[in-house]
Amino acid sequence: MSQTISIAAERRTVSGKGGARQLRLHGRVPAVIYGHGREPEAVSIGAKDLERALTGISAEATLFEVAIDGTPVRALIREIQRHPYRPDIIHVDFYEIHAGEKVALEVPIHLVGSPDGVRNGGGVLDQLIRELKIRVLPTDIPEHIDVDVTELRVGQSLHVSDLAIPNAEVLTEPTTAVCTVVPPRVEAEEVAAVVTPEEAAEPELIRKPKEEGEEGEESEE
Numbered sequence: 001m002s003q004t005i006s007i008a009a010e011r012r013t014v015s016g017k018g019g020a021r022q023l024r025l026h027g028r029v030p031a032v033i034y035g036h037g038r039e040p041e042a043v044s045i046g047a048k049d050l051e052r053a054l055t056g057i058s059a060e061a062t063l064f065e066v067a068i069d070g071t072p073v074r075a076l077i078r079e080i081q082r083h084p085y086r087p088d089i090i091h092v093d094f095y096e097i098h099a100g101e102k103v104a105l106e107v108p109i110h111l112v113g114s115p116d117g118v119r120n121g122g123g124v125l126d127q128l129i130r131e132l133k134i135r136v137l138p139t140d141i142p143e144h145i146d147v148d149v150t151e152l153r154v155g156q157s158l159h160v161s162d163l164a165i166p167n168a169e170v171l172t173e174p175t176t177a178v179c180t181v182v183p184p185r186v187e188a189e190e191v192a193a194v195v196t197p198e199e200a201a202e203p204e205l206i207r208k209p210k211e212e213g214e215e216g217e218e219s220e221e
Contacts, residue, residue, distance in 0.1 A: 032093055047089065059077045061108065107133075109131060112148050115181050117153040154181050
C-alpha cells in the first residue's frame, strides 16, 4: 500500500501570473485542488516542503494529506509543472479523493531478479513499459508493482496479462509487453569479414577503354 504524506497549504487570495510570480519570489508554489463535488480551490505550498515531500517517491502513486489552513484534504497529484530551464516546481494540481471512490492512476513497475536468459544465455533484459495504469481504492494503492523476471529465457517476454495486482483493475492493454530478454548484442568490431577464395584471387585488371576508331588498328612500324 502507498504511503500517505502530510503537507501544509494556504488558501490563495491572489491569482494570475503576477500573483503566482509573487508567491514564487516568497518561496511558495501555486497549486490547485479539485475533485468531485468541489470547486477548484487555489492554494500555495512552501517550495522547500514540497521538494522534500516529493523526494524518493512516485508522486502520482502517493497519497497526500493536504492541510488547507489546518483542514486536511486527501488528494493525489495529477500534474507537476516545472520551470523549462531549472528544476523549480512552478505549479501543482491535486485531485481530491474519497475513501470509497476508486481512482485511476499509473504505478511504477519494478523488475525483480536476474533472468535465466541473462545469466545463462548472455541475453539482455529490455524493459518496455515502466508504469501500469490501474483503477483502485485509495487504501489499496501500491507504491510500485514488483515483477519477477528470474525465469525469463532469451526470446521470452512478460505481458500485462501475466501480472497479478491485488484489489485492482488493470487498465493497460493486456497484450502490452512489459519486458523481454533479447539475444546478445554483437559488437561491430567482433564481426569478422569472411573472405571467399574468389575474393582473395588476383584482382581483375581494369583497362582504359579504347577511343572510338582504335579498335582493330595496328601500329605502323
